[in-house]
Ligand code: SF4
């Protein structure tokens with residue numbers, strides 16, 4: 001019987017952008033030395049922040065659990081090296097709205113001593129899928145492609161659907177970022193091992209590993225590793241180099257020719273996407289007992305002296321990272337965490353590298369695109385939108401703060417890729433406006449949830465008070481009954497109590 005063939009689908013819109021990746025891929029991955037302090041935010045994932053399980057002054061070991069996950073969606077945090085917890089305090093972090101958040105600060109002791117491993121060496125194939133998913137949760141594994149959704153919970157959600165394919169995302173389409181490219185070149189066997197663990201959790205028989213055509217070294221390394229593994233469930237897929245083909249829904253469309261419905265998930269159409277870095281993190285935890293305490297990050301841009309890819313401990317500050325890459329050049333003006341299209345500008349390099357930090361981009365001042373002008377309805381933005389939205393209409397409704405039409409025109413499906421901005425001849429900052437509108441949606445939803453919680457609290461309190469009142473009245477009635485038999489002194493006592501109750 002011949003092997004099944006799988007054709008590629010087509011991506012709507014998108015742009016071919018200058019990659020700027022060669023400067024950071026010229027040398028192998030380097031290890032950033034242990035910093036004097038590690039700053040570990042309690043919220044490095046989608047969901048509730050983890051809660052600390054260590055105290056100030058406590059000595060911790062590398063890989064030790066320092067914050068346990070909370071709620072139905074969350075992930076634990078582990079010490080990235082050995083040392084002493086010197087603070088649990090608010091620290092500047094990279095956030096959508098840029099502010100501070102609670103972090104555990106560890107002063108490292110330079111010994112980098114690891115915790116004793118007490119887990120039994122059970123091969124993952126001997127574990128039940130649900131048991132394996134729980135292990136993945138304990139390792140603090142989250143999606144390393146940028147979404148940082150806790151991996152175990154994503155797997156468990158997907159398992160409630162009828163799944164056909166696992167897709168490993170090796171499509172690193174945003175300019176400048178090359179951490180996944182070098183990871184696939186140097187750790188192809190670990191990518192394959194992680195894919196096999198994921199297939200076991202999901203009880204699936206097909207895994208597509210998608211890599212862009214501009215990464216020949218990664219494609220070769222993966223092909224060799226797949227040959228060595230001899231696992232016919234794995235299928236390497238070369239996809240065209242076009243931005244943003246690495247977006248989750250866009251990749252599903254490209255690889256399987258299935259379209260994720262508006263507001264839906266890939267699992268709704270039988271697919272689950274995981275980043276190649278996440279697969280390696282799963283391999284490191286399940287096979288080597290190493291929780292997610294380090295990651296590969298690109299340090300690049302014309303504002304850095306020696307662009308490179310490094311392996312850094314989670315919690316290393318951006319300042320330490322840039323210093324390792326030779327420091328800032330004289331033209332450095334903008335510091336961005338992430339890529340130029342979807343990254344976040346930050347004003348301080350005191351922010352730590354977290355599980356989501358795939359790139360530290362330092363750029364010189366970019367020339368102003370020119371003053372913003374009125375929309376001329378040219379339609380160029382709609383032509384490049386990978387989600388097939390009408391950005392010019394969304395812009396109109398965002399200006400009018402018209403939530404109803406923003407929703408009906410699919411604002412929540414916007415992946416904030418920035419393609420519409422790049423082509424707009426009127427230099428309208430469309431994506432920034434869409435981000436703000438989405439933030440307003442979130443605020444409204446939070447407000448609604450807060451109001452709902454307050455309503456429930458009020459109702460519960462009213463019910464409790466009514467119940468207590470009923471109990472008191474029943475008690476008084478019983479006492480009255482008894483007093484009728486006991487005489488005037490007891491009646492006076494009951495009246496005194498009743499008056500006290502009223503007061
Ligand atoms: S590209 Fe700009 S000018 Fe053209 S329709 Fe879109 S928003 Fe208007």
Ligand code: SF4
Pocket residue numbers: 381384385386387388389390391413414415416417418419420421430431434
């Ligand atoms: S930012 Fe949103 S609206 Fe603009 S092209 Fe990307 S997905 Fe479409």
